[in-house]
Amino acid sequence: MKLGIVILAAGQGTRMKSSLPKVLHLLAGRPLLAHVLETALSLQPEKTVVVYGHGGEQVRDAIDEPDVLWVEQSERLGTGHAVQQAMPLLQDMDKVLVLYGDVPLIRKESLQKLIGNAQSGVGLMTLTLKDPARYGRIQRDPSGKVQCIVEQKDASPEQLAIKEINTGIMLVDTPHLQQWLQELSPKNAQSEYYLTDIIAMAVRDGVDVHVTQPGNAVEAEGINDRPQLAFLERVLQRWQAEALMRDGVTLLDPARFDLRGNLAAGTDVTLDVNVIIEGQVVLGSGVSIGANTVLRNVQVADNVCIRENCVIEDAVIGTSSTIGPFSRIRPGTRLADGAHVGNFVEIKNSSIGPGSKINHLSYIGDTQMGAGVNIGAGTITCNYDGAYKHQTTIGDKAFIGSNAALVAPVCIGENATIGAGSVIAKDAAAGELAVARGKQITIKGWKRPVKEK
Numbered sequence: 001m002k003l004g005i006v007i008l009a010a011g012q013g014t015r016m017k018s019s020l021p022k023v024l025h026l027l028a029g030r031p032l033l034a035h036v037l038e039t040a041l042s043l044q045p046e047k048t049v050v051v052y053g054h055g056g057e058q059v060r061d062a063i064d065e066p067d068v069l070w071v072e073q074s075e076r077l078g079t080g081h082a083v084q085q086a087m088p089l090l091q092d093m094d095k096v097l098v099l100y101g102d103v104p105l106i107r108k109e110s111l112q113k114l115i116g117n118a119q120s121g122v123g124l125m126t127l128t129l130k131d132p133a134r135y136g137r138i139q140r141d142p143s144g145k146v147q148c149i150v151e152q153k154d155a156s157p158e159q160l161a162i163k164e165i166n167t168g169i170m171l172v173d174t175p176h177l178q179q180w181l182q183e184l185s186p187k188n189a190q191s192e193y194y195l196t197d198i199i200a201m202a203v204r205d206g207v208d209v210h211v212t213q214p215g216n217a218v219e220a221e222g223i224n225d226r227p228q229l230a231f232l233e234r235v236l237q238r239w240q241a242e243a244l245m246r247d248g249v250t251l252l253d254p255a256r257f258d259l260r261g262n263l264a265a266g267t268d269v270t271l272d273v274n275v276i277i278e279g280q281v282v283l284g285s286g287v288s289i290g291a292n293t294v295l296r297n298v299q300v301a302d303n304v305c306i307r308e309n310c311v312i313e314d315a316v317i318g319t320s321s322t323i324g325p326f327s328r329i330r331p332g333t334r335l336a337d338g339a340h341v342g343n344f345v346e347i348k349n350s351s352i353g354p355g356s357k358i359n360h361l362s363y364i365g366d367t368q369m370g371a372g373v374n375i376g377a378g379t380i381t382c383n384y385d386g387a388y389k390h391q392t393t394i395g396d397k398a399f400i401g402s403n404a405a406l407v408a409p410v411c412i413g414e415n416a417t418i419g420a421g422s423v424i425a426k427d428a429a430a431g432e433l434a435v436a437r438g439k440q441i442t443i444k445g446w447k448r449p450v451k452e453k
C-alpha cells in the first residue's frame with residue numbers, strides 16, 4: 001500500500017497571540033510540527049505533504065526535513081480546501097492519512113491501529129469526551145453505524161449532546177478522496193469547505209467508515225492557546241520521564257525534570273530535581289547530576305559527578321571527572337579523565353588534561369592544559385586583547401599560584417610553578433618558579449588615619 005500523509009498546518013493560531021506561526025511554538029524544545037512530522041515519517045509513508053499558510057517561509061526554514069513536500073494554502077477556506085491543495089502531489093498514492101500540525105502528541109501505535117482497522121473504506125479517529133466542546137460530533141444511526149460528522153457551529157441541540165467527537169485524523173483511499181473533495185460546498189455556518197463532509201458522502205456511496213480511538217485521549221488534543229501548550233508540555237515531559245525511568249534512569253522527582261531533546265543514558269544514572277537536558281546529551285554509566293543543572297549538547301563519560309547549579313554546553317566530559325557546584329562550562333570545552341572543576345569556575349574553548357584541577361573562582365579560556373595541573377583559586381587566563389583572542393598553553397604538572405593572571409598568548413612550561421598574584425605576560429620556563437609581582441615592602445612608622453573627635 002502506497003501511503004501518503006498530509007499534515008494541515010495553515011492555521012494562523014491567533015489565540016497564541018504571537019508573531020510566530022502556531023506550528024513553530026516549542027513543545028519539549030522542538031516545534032509542534034516537528035513532533036507530528038517525526039510520527040508521520042515513522043510510518044514510512046511514500047510521500048508526506050505539509051500544507052502551510054501564513055508565515056510559510058518561516059515554517060519551511062525551521063523544519064529541516066528533506067523528505068517533506070510543501071504546499072501553500074494562500075486562502076484559508078477550510079480543512080477540505082487545505083487537503084485539496086495537497087492532492088496534485090498525492091494522486092499516485094493508494095491512501096491518504098490526514099494529520100494536524102497542531103496535534104503534536106498523536107502516537108505511531110494509534111495511527112497504525114487506524115490504518116489496520118481501515119484496510120478498506122474510510123478510517124476515522126474519534127474520541128468520547130465528557131465535554132465535547134467545539135469539536136465536530138459523530139452522528140450514528142440507531143444501529144450504531146456512522147452517518148456523518150456535524151460541526152459544532154452547525155449542530156442542533158440534540159447533536160450537541162453527542163459525546164463522540166471527530167479528532168480530525170482520518171484515512172481515505174485516494175480515488176474516493178479526490179472525488180469527494182470535488183463535491184464539497186461551503187454551504188454551512190462557517191462558509192468553509194469542511195473535510196468532515198466526506199463522511200456523509202462515504203455513507204451515501206456505500207463505503208464503510210471504520211472508527212478507531214487513540215490509545216490515550218491527549219493524543220488527539222490540539223493546541224490553540226498557551227495554556228493548552230503548557231498542558232501538553234507537562235504530559236509529554238511525564239511520558240519522557242517515565243520512558244527514562246523504565247530504561248533504568250533514576251529521576252529523584254520526575255515532575256521536576258525537563259528533557260528538550262534526546263538523552264541517552266547508561267546504567268545507574270541519577271538526576272536530582274530541576275535538571276534540564278537540552279539538545280543531544282549522552283550520559284555514561286554511574287553519572288550523577290545535581291539539582292538545578294542544565295546540560296545542553298554534552299557528552300559525559302562514566303562515573304562523572306556533576307553537582308548542583310552547573311551550566312554545561314557543547315562540551316565533552318571525561319571519565320570520573322567532577323564538576324561543580326556552580327560551574328559554568330561553555331562551548332568547545334573538553335575535560336579529560338579525572339579532571340576536577342569547582343565552584344565559580346568558567347571554562348570556554350579549552351582542553352583540560354587528565355587529573356587537572358581548577359577548583360575555585362577561575363576563568364580558563366582558549367587554553368590547552370596538560371595533565372596533573374593545579375590551578376590556584378582566582379586564576380584568570382587573559383585571552384582577549386580587545387580585538388583578538390589568544391591561546392594559553394599550560395604544560396603537565398604545572399602549578400599556578402592563586403590569583404595569577406596569565407596574559408595570552410603565553411606558555412607555561414611543564415612542571416613550572418607560578419607565584420601567587422603574578423601577572424605572567426612572558427613564557428614561564430619548565431620546572432622553574434616564575435614570580436611577577438610587586439615586591440613586599442615595610443613602611444616603618446606609617447599610621448592609619450584616625451577620625452577626629
Ligand code: UD1
Nearest residue numbers: 008009010011076077078079082100135136166167168194
Ligand atoms: C476540525 C474539524 C472538527 C474536529 C476538529 C478537531 C473540520 C471542518 N472540522 O475543526 O470536526 O473536531 O478539527 O480539532 O474539519 N487548517 C488548514 N487550513 C484551513 C483550515 C484548517 O490548514 O483552511 C488546519 C488548521 O491549521 C488545523 C487543522 O486544519 O491544524 C484544523 O483546523 P481548525 O480550524 O482547528 O478546525 P476546527 O474548526 O477546530
Ligand code: CA
Nearest residue numbers: 102222223224
Ligand atoms: Ca482546532
